[in-house]
Amino acid sequence: MDFKPKRKTTNILLLISAFVIVSLILWNTNVFFEKFKDEERKKIEIWASAQTELLQSSVEDELGNLPLIVMANNTSTPMILVNKDGAIKPHNIDEKLANDSIQLQRLIKKFAKENEPIESVEEGEVLQTIYYGNSEVINKLKFYPIALLLIFLLFGTVIYFVFKSYRASEQNKVWAGMAKETAHQIGTPLTSLLGWNELLKSEHIKEEITIEIDKDIDRLKTITERFSKIGSVPELHVYDVVLETKKAFDYLKRRSSKLIHFSMNSGNEEIPVMLNPPLYNWSIENLVKNGIDAMKGKGNISVDIEQKGNMVNVLISDTGHGLPKSEFKNIFNPGYTTKKRGWGLGLSLVKRIIEEYHSGKIRVLSSSKDGTIMQISLKIFK
Structure with a gap:
């Protein structure tokens, strides 16, 4: 109906x-x-x-x-x-x-x-x-009619924002419910894949094949865990932000075009940060994928990790077409996208993960026709 x-x-x-x-x-x-x-x-x-x-x-x-x-x-x-x-x-x-x-x-x-x-x-x-x-x-x-109109406008504005907030809350609940249901639905075939892979191992199939299948199964587990955490407050523990960033970066590096050159500069020192690895890695992957899309599958992607006082900055750079300065804040709004295909949810999700769940900051550090640099800032655990 x-x-x-x-x-x-x-x-x-x-x-x-x-x-x-x-x-x-x-x-x-x-x-x-x-x-x-x-x-x-x-x-x-x-x-x-x-x-x-x-x-x-x-x-x-x-x-x-x-x-x-x-x-x-x-x-x-x-x-x-x-x-x-x-x-x-x-x-x-x-x-x-x-x-x-x-x-x-x-x-x-x-x-x-x-x-x-x-x-x-x-x-x-x-x-x-x-x-x-x-x-x-x-x-x-x-001046009474003017005051009366202002009161009506104020009252109407309050009602509008309350209603808008209520609608947004309802939509968030729907998205959270869909995400959790997706995670639940993925769980059934994932269990089956684990069984089939064990069967392949017993049949003495090439080890390289089963190893790659294990990697993809682990990847599906990670995706399932990410979706299951949407709508709930994730648990944070102390992790090395360098190692976790490298995991997400290397995963995309292995599965991306040879026309893209990947580089990472972080030094050898561990940097402890309160993280939820599945969600943090999701953020890094989103930013790297956005950079790849901006370069149209050809160019340079680099990640630089640097300490500044009690903060650590993770810089993701690409050599794409760049953004106008007026769009620096808009790109984090839900629904904003420059792609012909896409829902414009990736960067808004990244912002929520970094700022709401990890109490950090994310922003466009700089952008020009030569590329864009995105910056994640997190507090170092001491």
Whole structure:
């Protein structure tokens, strides 16, 4: 049964629902903002009326102290009053700005753009004009939709990465399961091959043949062990990194084209390192094979082992076509490959073996049209 169409439809519906919800919230916020601005304007109009009454009457009038009370209650909205004679009176504005005539003129222009000025008119004559800006609450509300969108984006990003991590974990479990099943399946014919080889020995077949078969059987054992360890934490023990590197290097040397020249420089000194030989050798083989592929089966492959302080560096060099510097990090990503055939899992597997299992480092030391040098760095056991 194919679940992909259902999953695709569900994703589309979720996307549409999220878009509708966000649109409704933004629309509702905008409506609330406009309504709040209308209420603010009504408040200013009442204040303007109180100001007009105050100009035309005295405190002994029948209105009493009502205009003064109305005016005193408005402490949040910045305003500038311009009388008919041009006199300017700021209200709820910072003292420094209030004493600066140039800044006041700028504020008048700014307020006029934000809100339509309110005129106090008496018998056809404009007594004063009130220029008012947005209160602190309105200014904060203006940024509310942006803050809301950022929260949605942050929330969506977190969900995306959690889901992506979950999917990656599930895929890793599938790959680990397939690897272990492969190791299990190889075990049955491998046991049979051991029996058949013993039978050949008893038939006095050429010893060289049975020896080579034993080598290939051992190779299959190593491959089986490698696959069986995928998905679990391997055990590390102290081994000579020079000897283990030489084993992997020599194996490929014997089975590669005569057009490839192999060389290894390590000195005679043992270098103890905490290793899991099957996995470490797998890494060396992958790097050497990549070098052979880059050279298209013809060129030089060399391995140099050198100590630097408490670290040992294993350098694998080839004379292939090289890599652009922009791809130095990408080559370790799962799925990355420059080959027409291949899954792009080799180098990502090497990175995991060296860095996660052996607490080392692997990187492209250098690369040009003359070749590439890969470097593995491991801590020396003391």
